[in-house]
Amino acid sequence: MDMRSLFPALDRQIYGKPLIYFDNAATAQRPQAVLDFQRKISVEANANIHRAIHKLSSDATDLYEAGREAVRRYLNAPARENVVFTSGTTASINLVADCFTQRYMSPGDKVLITEAEHHSDIVPWQLACARCGCGIEVLPVDEAGEISVDELDSRLAAAGGRIKLVAMTHISNILGIVNPVKEAVSAAHRHGVPVLVDGAQGAVHAPVDVQDLDCDFYAFSGHKIYAPTGIGVLYGKSRYLGEMPPYMGGGEMIDTVSFEKTTYAPLPLKYEAGTQNFTAAACMAPALELAKEMAEDAEVQDNLRSMRDYLLVELDKIEGLRVYGRPRDPEKKIALFSFTVEGAFPADLAQILDKMGIAVRSGHMCAEPLLRRYGQTSMLRASLAPYNTLAECETFIAALRRAVKMLR
Amino acid sequence: MKTIQEIQSDIVEEFSVFTDWMDKYEYLIDLGKGMPLIDEKDKTEANLIRGCQSRVWLSCREEDGRLHFAADSDAIITKGIISLLLKVYDGQTPADILAADEEFIEKIGLRENLSPTRANGLVSMIQTIKAHAAAAKASSAAPASGRSIDEDIVLALRQVYDPEIPVNIYDLGLIYDIQADADGQVFIKMTLTAPNCPIADDVVAQVREAVADVPGVRDVQVDLVFEPEWTTDLMSEEAKLELGML
Numbered sequence: 001m002d003m004r005s006l007f008p009a010l011d012r013q014i015y016g017k018p019l020i021y022f023d024n025a026a027t028a029q030r031p032q033a034v035l036d037f038q039r040k041i042s043v044e045a046n047a048n049i050h051r052a053i054h055k056l057s058s059d060a061t062d063l064y065e066a067g068r069e070a071v072r073r074y075l076n077a078p079a080r081e082n083v084v085f086t087s088g089t090t091a092s093i094n095l096v097a098d099c100f101t102q103r104y105m106s107p108g109d110k111v112l113i114t115e116a117e118h119h120s121d122i123v124p125w126q127l128a129c130a131r132c133g134c135g136i137e138v139l140p141v142d143e144a145g146e147i148s149v150d151e152l153d154s155r156l157a158a159a160g161g162r163i164k165l166v167a168m169t170h171i172s173n174i175l176g177i178v179n180p181v182k183e184a185v186s187a188a189h190r191h192g193v194p195v196l197v198d199g200a201q202g203a204v205h206a207p208v209d210v211q212d213l214d215c216d217f218y219a220f221s222g223h224k225i226y227a228p229t230g231i232g233v234l235y236g237k238s239r240y241l242g243e244m245p246p247y248m249g250g251g252e253m254i255d256t257v258s259f260e261k262t263t264y265a266p267l268p269l270k271y272e273a274g275t276q277n278f279t280a281a282a283c284m285a286p287a288l289e290l291a292k293e294m295a296e297d298a299e300v301q302d303n304l305r306s307m308r309d310y311l312l313v314e315l316d317k318i319e320g321l322r323v324y325g326r327p328r329d330p331e332k333k334i335a336l337f338s339f340t341v342e343g344a345f346p347a348d349l350a351q352i353l354d355k356m357g358i359a360v361r362s363g364h365m366c367a368e369p370l371l372r373r374y375g376q377t378s379m380l381r382a383s384l385a386p387y388n389t390l391a392e393c394e395t396f397i398a399a400l401r402r403a404v405k406m407l408r
Numbered sequence: 409m410k411t412i413q414e415i416q417s418d419i420v421e422e423f424s425v426f427t428d429w430m431d432k433y434e435y436l437i438d439l440g441k442g443m444p445l446i447d448e449k450d451k452t453e454a455n456l457i458r459g460c461q462s463r464v465w466l467s468c469r470e471e472d473g474r475l476h477f478a479a480d481s482d483a484i485i486t487k488g489i490i491s492l493l494l495k496v497y498d499g500q501t502p503a504d505i506l507a508a509d510e511e512f513i514e515k516i517g518l519r520e521n522l523s524p525t526r527a528n529g530l531v532s533m534i535q536t537i538k539a540h541a542a543a544a545k546a547s548s549a550a551p552a553s554g555r556s557i558d559e560d561i562v563l564a565l566r567q568v569y570d571p572e573i574p575v576n577i578y579d580l581g582l583i584y585d586i587q588a589d590a591d592g593q594v595f596i597k598m599t600l601t602a603p604n605c606p607i608a609d610d611v612v613a614q615v616r617e618a619v620a621d622v623p624g625v626r627d628v629q630v631d632l633v634f635e636p637e638w639t640t641d642l643m644s645e646e647a648k649l650e651l652g653m654l
Contacts, residue, residue, distance in 0.1 A: 345482055
């Protein structure tokens with residue numbers, strides 16, 4: 001597969017230097033196929049879905065539902081009704097936080113989250129729990145960045161039924177470690193507790209089988225998986241999606257409306273109030289097709305592994321540099337490295353690297369509690385995608401060495 | 409002493425020799441390293457300006473009608489730029505500081521560092537310098553007894569900034585109600601721009617500290633509410649202008 005030619009954004013100069021895009025965990029670049037599809041829909045099928053009888057509307061509806069079917073296949077979800085479109089992972093988690101706490105939680109109950117969560121999997125729970133007199137409990141990660149399923153098991157046993165839900169990340173956006181989600185889900189289910197998985201980073205790493213994981217909710221975003229921004233997915237088991245109340249009220253999510261009583265649309269439309277981002281939803285089809293193709297392509301996967309291995313070795317050689325997220329099994333690490341360098345502040349490094357054409361992320365990266373756990377307020381992160389190359393990694397290491405030298 | 413305008417011209421001339429970005433950064437890094445640090449005792453929460461990328465501390469003291477600043481940041485390039493800003497403003501009068509702008513930043517090609525999206529604390533720092541100047545000017549203009557406690561409280565609130573928006577919280581319209589009774593008990597009702605603001609506690613703490621410093625105030629109670637919801641309509645004309653919304 002000639003990756004580079006598929007992504008027109010890569011073919012650019014930044015301050016006269018070829019762009020090296022290493023901020024893929026935040027937003028991935030979009031392939032030409034998705035860009036073309038987005039434009040085609042905007043020109044040929046721009047009309048409200050599920051509403052009107054006319055041709056444009058029915059074409060738009062077909063495209064939207066084809067996007068849903070592509071998501072269903074990618075996640076191996078049992079049925080269309082299990083796949084809800086949202087605006088992104090954050091919106092998906094907020095939806096569950098609101099509706100789940102309303103339906104299933106009473107004052108004194110708790111949600112268990114891990115220490116490695118993104119703010120988007122912390123704050124929605126804090127807000128929702130505050131509204132219903134509930135609280136959160138935190139499962140720590142160890143120095144290596146790993147969670148312990150045994151610890152999860154004993155926390156749930158000790159909670160005496162007060163923990164009503166576990167929310168955990170599939171792959172932390174800082175640590176880049178694939179968490180033992182399947183084992184965690186089975187431990188939680190032994191205690192009768194459902195699990196939400198934040199798949200913002202997990203879904204792009206490899207196709208997900210929600211039936212095999214047996215998780216109760218799975219959330220991810222389009223823009224990290226080669227689709228446009230503003231589209232996200234919430235997978236949910238039928239039982240929960242069926243029993244929870246609607247989230248937002250509005251058009252599309254209703255069955256009949258009267259001032260006395262309104263009944264709601266069947267799943268998944270019950271959770272899709274208002275005009276959806278149908279263009280972006282439809283673009284999930286070509287985006288996920290490519291994601292799957294890349295995940296199954298041996299050459300692409302070899303490239304990702306060799307970039308990961310090369311970067312880890314080279315980063316370790318830089319004096320005073322510490323990489324966070326060092327799983328005992330090195331194969332659990334993805335090509336995502338968050339690190340700090342003694343004597344060189346992350347924002348400074350990022351600013352200098354930017355002028356060398358290299359896009360990396362710096363700051364607290366929306367995971368302040370996890371950074372605090374390691375005694376940091378800020379880190380630098382390089383996150384790679386299949387379209388990155390080993391040559392780019394070499395340039396990055398040379399540039400990083402130069403930047404560190406300037407700052408020390 | 410040179411005027412603000414003269415110092416800015418000097419800096420622009422100094423930077424004109426750099427043709428390469430790396431040289432410019434090397435120079436800023438040197439400036440940052442050489443900058444006298446803020447006194448450790450002044451590295452307080454009240455003097456902290458929090459950004460997403462880096463933190464900045466700024467302290468200010470007035471001497472013979474002129475303002476003296478000290479600052480620090482955990483990011484060295486930011487610190488380099490701060491040292492240029494302090495070179496311009498340190499030792500100037502409040503009136504001159506208020507009248508000036510920081511055009512040199514743009515002229516030396518560092519404008520991107522002042523973009524609110526950079527979240528490095530610099531924009532808020534400049535606003536804080538101006539707020540110090542405004543407060544100093546106001547306190548010298550009016551005799552101590554000339555202002556009501558309410559006015560003093562507003563002045564104090566104007567020195568508290570939303571960390572991501574370069575406008576103080578008073579002009580942003582985040583303060584819904586101020587009540588001060590004769591015993592110095594102050595009650596403030598306020599909101600935040602977003603209910604899930606991750607630094608809500610910090611803003612409330614800053615409000616409490618700022619108001620507690622007002623002479624005559626004995627106790628401050630802050631009630632954080634999200635009803636009615638904050639909208640941009642609540643911003644002052646000045647604030648809208650500042651954010652380019654007018």
